[in-house]
Amino acid sequence: MPKLYESSIEQMAIEELESLGYTYISGVDLAPDSPSAERSSYGDVLLVDRLRTALKELNPDIPTDAIESAIRRISRIATSNLLADNEEFHRLLIEGVPVEYRKGSDLVNDNVFIVNFNEYEKNEFLVINQYTIIQNNNNRRPDVLLFINGIPMVLFELKNPADENATCYKAYEQIQTYKAVIPALFTFNEVCVISDGLEAKAGSLTASFSRYSAWKTKDGMREASKYDNELSTLIHGLCSPETLIDYMHNFVTFEKSSAEDKTTSVIKVEMVKRLQHIINIMQLIKRLSKQYAQVGNGSLLDLKTRRLMGFLVPKTNQRVTTKRVWCGIPRERENHYQWYFMQGK
Numbered sequence: 001m002p003k004l005y006e007s008s009i010e011q012m013a014i015e016e017l018e019s020l021g022y023t024y025i026s027g028v029d030l031a032p033d034s035p036s037a038e039r040s041s042y043g044d045v046l047l048v049d050r051l052r053t054a055l056k057e058l059n060p061d062i063p064t065d066a067i068e069s070a071i072r073r074i075s076r077i078a079t080s081n082l083l084a085d086n087e088e089f090h091r092l093l094i095e096g097v098p099v100e101y102r103k104g105s106d107l108v109n110d111n112v113f114i115v116n117f118n119e120y121e122k123n124e125f126l127v128i129n130q131y132t133i134i135q136n137n138n139n140r141r142p143d144v145l146l147f148i149n150g151i152p153m154v155l156f157e158l159k160n161p162a163d164e165n166a167t168c169y170k171a172y173e174q175i176q177t178y179k180a181v182i183p184a185l186f187t188f189n190e191v192c193v194i195s196d197g198l199e200a201k202a203g204s205l206t207a208s209f210s211r212y213s214a215w216k217t218k219d220g221m222r223e224a225s226k227y228d229n230e231l232s233t234l235i236h237g238l239c240s241p242e243t244l245i246d247y248m249h250n251f252v253t254f255e256k257s258s259a260e261d262k263t264t265s266v267i268k269v270e271m272v273k274r275l276q277h278i279i280n281i282m283q284l285i286k287r288l289s290k291q292y293a294q295v296g297n298g299s300l301l302d303l304k305t306r307r308l309m310g311f312l313v314p315k316t317n318q319r320v321t322t323k324r325v326w327c328g329i330p331r332e333r334e335n336h337y338q339w340y341f342m343q344g345k
Contacts, residue, residue, distance in 0.1 A: 007158065007160045008160075008161075008197075009158045009159075009160065009161060009195065009196075009197045009231070010129060010143055010144060010158050012231070012232075013144055013156060013158060013195075013231060013235060014127055014129065014144065016231075016232055016235045016236070017127040017144075017146070017235060017239065018127065020235070020236065020239065020240045020241065021125060021240075021241055022125045022126060022127040022146065022241075023124075023125065023126050023127070024126075024127050024128075025126055025127075025128050026128070026129065026130050027128050027129060027130035027131030027132060027141075027145075028130045030047065030128070030131070031132065032044075038050070041134075042132050042133060042134040042139075043133070043134055043135060043184070045133060045152060045184045045185050045187070045188070046074070046075055046150055046151055046152075046188075047126075047147060047150035047151075048071065048075065048150065049150070050124060050126075050147070050149065050150030051071060051074070051149055051150030051151060052067065052068075052071060052150075053124075053150075054114075054123065054124055054149035054150060055067050055070060055071065055112055055113075055114070055149075057122070058113050058114075058115075058116050058122065058149075059112050059113060062099065062101070062110060062112055063101045065101060066099040066100070066101040066110070066112065067112060069097075069099050069100075070097040070099055070112035073092070073097050074089070074092065074097065074114070074151075077089055077092075077187050078184065078187070082179065082183045082186055082187070082205075083205070083206060085183075085187045086186060086187055086188075086189060086205055087254050089187055089188050090190070090252060090254070092114065093114050093115060093248065094249065095111065096111025096112055096113045096114070097111060097112040097113075097114065098110075098111055099111070099112050114149060114151070115148060115149060115245065115248075115249075117245055117246075117249045120241050120242045120245040120246075121241070123148055123149055123241070123245070124147075124148070124149050124150070125146070125147070125148060125241050126146070126147040126148075127144060127145075127146055127147075128144070128145050128146075128147060128152075129143060129144050129145075131145050131152075133182045133184070133185055134182075135181065135182045135183070135184055136181070138181035138182060140177075140178055140181060140182050142155055142156075142157065142178060142185070143156050143157055143158045144156035144158065146239065146244075148244075148245075151188050152185060152188055152189070153188055153189065153190045153191070153248070154189070154190060154191045154192075154193065154239065154244070155175065155178075155185070155189060155191075155192050155193065156193045156194075156195070157171040157172075157174050157175050157178075157192070157193070157194050157195075158171065158194075158195050158196075158197075159171050159194075159195070159196040159197070160196075160197070161196055161197025161198060166196055167196050168194050168195065168196050168199045168200075168201060168209075168212075169209055170196075171194035171195065171196065172194050172209045172212065175192055175194065179205075186205055189205050190247075190248045190252065191203075191204070191238070191239075191244075191247070192204070192205065192207075192212075193234065193238075193239075194212060195230070195231045195234075197231070198230070199214065199230055200214060200215070200229075200230040200231035200233070200234045201213055201214050201234075202215060202234060202238055204252075214230055214233075214234070215230075215233055215234035215237040215238050216233070216237075217233070217237050218232075218233050218236040218237045219236075219237070220237065220243070224237075
């Protein structure tokens with residue numbers, strides 16, 4: 001079916017994502033009443049057949065029954081607490097879905113992994129628009145969704161730049177409406193993106209509008225020019241498959257808060273996603289890796305780097321002190337480390 005766009009900004013976003021390796025599918029082609037349907041109803045948020053295929057490929061030694069058990073666990077995350085559901089999914093995403101199965105006479109406890117974080121190209125990346133979702137008789141159609149292995153993890157809400165009343169804030173308000181009327185979509189959300197064609201910002205599920213941030217670099221090394229298109233910079237800088245996988249794996253955490261979210265009427269769980277901190281870290285990774293290899297414990301790193309990046313220590317299970325924000329950087333499986341990001345004194 002030909003590509004269907006509602007605006008030039010939507011078309012631009014999809015074409016940019018395709019250039020990064022995403023496969024475009026119109027949500028109309030996946031709808032329950034389509035000849036190529038992949039959803040049994042408009043209430044289905046997951047593309048279950050694609051999820052099943054991915055889980056089998058990523059977990060070849062896990063029996064089919066255990067794979068089906070994992071799919072049921074993922075698809076049945078549904079309580080009245082949206083943020084708790086989101087935190088539960090993220091835990092399964094990072095740690096794997098625990099399953100039990102028989103192997104001969106033994107009962108085996110294992111984990112089914114949803115995403116391959118070590119080899120991003122082993123995952124399926126889709127960009128989909130026209131994806132209608134109906135929940136509790138509320139019919140909504142988000143602008144653009146990014147699916148990884150059949151799961152919608154990134155939401156784009158885009159406003160037409162030709163409409164002077166269509167601003168980034170209006171896009172943000174639209175996302176708040178979605179959270180209220182189609183909360184099932186946000187069980188799996190890792191990033192929200194808003195843009196009016198001129199500005200583009202990214203934030204977490206619980207972020208206030210003031211916490212949404214522009215992305216400043218396309219490659220993690222050089223700051224984008226003020227004349228560059230902000231949405232293009234954000235797409236290339238954050239949504240490239242390799243970076244997005246890294247981001248979800250290592251730069252998302254949750255903090256408990258006593259503040260109540262008036263939209264969802266639940267106790268708020270803050271998802272700490274310091275975008276500018278991530279940019280700073282990514283810009284220094286290559287530089288630090290070479291310096292660290294030379295000086296061993298990093299004690300000879302230049303003062304600016306030490307102040308920005310803190311220090312490197314072997315990964316342990318001990319808690320980080322309250323004065324530090326933890327960000328993990330993936331290494332070889334046999335040689336993991338934790339980076340402690342802290343302000344220099």
